[in-house]
Amino acid sequence: MHTALVIAKRELTCQLYSSIGYVVLALFALGTGLLFFGLQFQRGAEATMRSTFTGIVWLLIFLAPAISMRLLSDEFRSGSIETLMTAPVSDGQIIVGKWLGAMGYFVMLMLPVAVLIGVLEACGDPDYGPLSSGLLGLLLVGGFYLAIGTFASALSENQIIAFLLTIFIISFFTFVLYSLPNASFIPNAWREGISYAYVNQQFDDFGKGLIALRSVIFFLSGIALFLFLAAQVLESRRWR
Template sequence: MRNIRAIANRELLSLFCSPMGYIVIAFFLALTGVFVIATRSLEPGQPATLRSVFGFMPIMLTIFAPAITMRMLSDEYRTGTIETLMTVPVSDLQVVLGKYFAAFLYYCVMVAGTLIYVLLMLIFGSPDLGSMFTSYIGLLLAGAMFLSVGLFASSLTPNQIVAWVTATIPMILFVFATNWVVSEVDSAPAIREVLQRVNIWKHMELFNRGLLMTESVAFFLATTMLFVFLTIKTVESRRWR
C-alpha cells in the first residue's frame, strides 16, 4: 500500500505542479459552464436541475479522461523511467494502481469544481438533491471507467498524443454507436438487449433520474476493473521484452 501511495503522490504532484493540470480543469469547468448556460439551468422559472448538463458528460469524458491519463505510462516509456520502476521492489500492480488512483483523485477534484453550480441552485432554487446525488455518483463511476480506458491506451505507446487518440476515437465511436444502434435496431431484439446493457447514455440517464441501479453500478465497475487488468498485463509484458 505504501508503494501505491508513493506513486499516486508523485503523479498528483506532477499533475498539480504543471500548468497543463490546471488548464484541463479550467477548460472542463468552462465547458460545463457553457452547457449550464445553453440549457438555461440557472434561469428563473426553469427546473432547478443539472440533468441536461449531465446528459452531455459521456461525450465530454471521452475527451477529458484520456487527457488526464495520456502521459502517465507513455512518458515512462518515452523517458525510460519505466525500466527504473521495474528494477525497484514495486510490482506492476502497484505501478498501475498508483497511477490510476492519482488520475481518479485528480478527476474528483475536477468534478468537485462543478459543485459551484449546485450551490447556485440551492441559493436561487430548490433542486432535487436526491437525483443530484445519484447524478454525481454516476459521473464518478463513468469517469472511473473512462480513466481506466485512457490508462490502458497510455500503456500501449510511448507517444502521449497517440495514447489520447487511441482512447478517444474508439470511445466516441462506442458511445455514439451503441446509442444509435439501440434506437435503430428493431428486428434483432437479442442484439438490442445486449447493446442496451452497455449503452452508457442509458446508464447515465438512470443516475440522472435519481435511480441507483445495481446493473449500472456493476457495468461501470466491471468495465473499469477489466481495463485496469489489461493495463497491468500490458505493463507486465514489457518485463519480458
C-alpha cells in the same frame, strides 16, 4: 495498497505541476459553466443539474483522455518506468496507482460542479438526491474512461497516440453502441445486450436520481477489465 497510494500521490502532484492539468481544468470549468447557464439556469426551471450532468458525460469523451494520456506514456518516453519497475512494486500496483492519481485529479475537476450546486442552492431549492446520484454517476463514468485511458497509455510511448486511442475506444462505448442497435443487420436478441454497454444509457438512471445496481456493476467491471488489461500490457513489455 500503500505503494499504489504512494504512486497515486505522485501522479496527482504531477498533474497539478503540469500545464496541461490547468488547461483541462479551465476547459472543464468553461464547458460545465456553459452547459449549466445555457441549458438549465433559467427562470422558473427545475432546480436540477440533470442536463448539465448529461453534457459533462459527453465532455469527458475528450477531457478524460487528456488527463490519462501521459500516465504511462511519459514514463516510457523518459525511461523513468525502469526505476519504477525495478523497485519492489508489482505491475498491478503501478497501474492502480496511476489510475487512482488520475481519479484524484478528476475529483478536483468536479470543484466547479460544486460551485454550480452552490448557485442552485442560492437561487432555488435543489433536490440533493438526484444531485448526489448524478455526481456518483459522473465519478463512475470518469473512472471508466480513465481506466480506458490508462490501458491506452500503457500501449504507447507517444501521448498523442494514447490520447487518440482512448477517444477511439470511448467512442465505441458511446457513438458506436448508440447507433448499433438501430442497424438492420443486428439480431433482435442482441439489441438489449448492446444497449447495456452504451455508457450514456447507463448514466441516465444516475441523472434521474436512481442508483441501479446493474449500472454500478457495469462501470466497476469495466474499470476492473481495463485496469487488468493495462497491467497485462505493462507485464508484456518485460517479455518483448
